[in-house]
Amino acid sequence: MTVQIKGLAVTEFKAKQSTLEKKIIEAPLSSVTSTCLLPSRRFRRGDRRSLSTEHTPSHLPPATGAPPRLQGMATGSEAEKSPEVVLEWPKNDKKRLLHAVYRVGDLDRTIKCYTEYFGMKLLRKRDVPEEKYTNAFLGFGPEDTNFALELTYNYGVDKYDIGAGFGHFAIATEDVYKLAEKVKSSCCCKITREPGPVKGGSTVISFAQDPDGYMFELIQRGPTPEPLCQVMLRVGDLDRSIKFYEKALGMKLLRKKDVPEYKYTIAMVGYAEEDKTTVLELTYNYGVTEYSKGNAYAQVAIGTEDVYKSTEAVELVTKELGGKILRQPGPLPGLNTKIASFLDPDGWKVEAW
Numbered sequence: 641m642t643v644q645i646k647g648l649a650v651t652e653f654k655a656k657q658s659t660l661e662k663k664i665i666e667a668p669l670s671s672v673t674s675t676c677l678l679p680s681r682r683f684r685r686g687d688r689r690s691l692s693t694e695h696t697p698s699h700l701p702p703a704t705g706a707p708p709r710l711q712g713m714a715t716g717s718e719a720e721k722s723p724e725v726v727l728e729w730p731k732n733d734k735k736r737l738l739h740a741v742y743r744v745g746d747l748d749r750t751i752k753c754y755t756e757y758f759g760m761k762l763l764r765k766r767d768v769p770e771e772k773y774t775n776a777f778l779g780f781g782p783e784d785t786n787f788a789l790e791l792t793y794n795y796g797v798d799k800y801d802i803g804a805g806f807g808h809f810a811i812a813t814e815d816v817y818k819l820a821e822k823v824k825s826s827c828c829c830k831i832t833r834e835p836g837p838v839k840g841g842s843t844v845i846s847f848a849q850d851p852d853g854y855m856f857e858l859i860q861r862g863p864t865p866e867p868l869c870q871v872m873l874r875v876g877d878l879d880r881s882i883k884f885y886e887k888a889l890g891m892k893l894l895r896k897k898d899v900p901e902y903k904y905t906i907a908m909v910g911y912a913e914e915d916k917t918t919v920l921e922l923t924y925n926y927g928v929t930e931y932s933k934g935n936a937y938a939q940v941a942i943g944t945e946d947v948y949k950s951t952e953a954v955e956l957v958t959k960e961l962g963g964k965i966l967r968q969p970g971p972l973p974g975l976n977t978k979i980a981s982f983l984d985p986d987g988w989k990v991e992a993w
Contacts, residue, residue: 730890803934807872876929
């Protein structure tokens with residue numbers, strides 16, 4: 641049965657070119673920097689404004705409407721790169737998965753669940769009362785080396801629709817039985833699949849559900865530098881998705897497994913082996929080409945050495961495989977941090993930092 645897409649909670653700006661943009665275009669290049677640095681709310685990595693997943697403040701022109709090539713984009717002969725040259729960048733870039741973003745109804749409750757029962761650490765927490773939201777980063781190690789979960793609480797919103805497309809996160813542990821028993825003792829999480837070997841295999845797994853309904857697969861595995869090991873998303877065309885993440889983002893296909901008796905196929909893609917880092921688990925269910933996205937899960941973020949070159953590659957691949965650039969690369973207002981955002985062929989949002 642086909643599940644209809646409801647769409648992501650994404651703000652798409654279509655404003656006309658502002659007076660500010662006109663001034664930038666007419667100004668000498670030497671004055672562009674000072675012209676752009678108008679007073680604005682300062683952003684930092686991790687900001688999440690209400691239900692929008694865009695970083696651009698509503699009172700400023702969106703990056704998609706900014707004059708081209710004024711904020712670091714290639715100029716002259718560089719602007720006429722061949723597709724082969726553009727697609728070489730993802731192969732050589734040192735990318736890594738940074739964090740996943742999603743919304744929760746009670747931030748303190750979720751933090752308690754993840755720290756006391758899953759074993760994560762609260763890395764940082766930030767309240768933004770003027771925008772009526774609070775976010776927190778949790779994980780098993782520092783953000784500069786490990787994957788993190790960015791939880792966002794929007795004032796007064798206590799429930800979200802997770803949708804049918806998002807699958808689960810995964811936590812690797814040396815003793816699934818012990819972790820499952822710990823989760824059972826909590827008042828905020830629950831075990832939905834008792835620990836034991838997977839059908840037809842020997843890997844021991846369990847499934848836990850957090851207070852907002854997000855699922856966590858618990859996987860028995862030896863010592864690993866990254867216990868937060870998977871983000872599972874359902875896709876409508878697995879080969880297309882694999883090709884997109886390989887060509888546009890430089891990921892590697894780590895393994896692919898078809899399970900005909902249960903009518904699904906999975907593929908693991910990422911930047912290192914599964915026992916070393918966080919990977920994306922892409923799942924195709926036979927005959928299902930579309931999924932509802934809900935408004936709970938937002939996106940994953942990927943670190944890159946050059947957000948402009950990375951966006952050029954993504955834009956080129958979207959023309960072949962589908963997808964869409966949401967935010968052209970550029971600095972966050974008031975900061976030097978540069979980001980871009982886009983949708984993959986299934987509508988899953990990715991940010992490049």
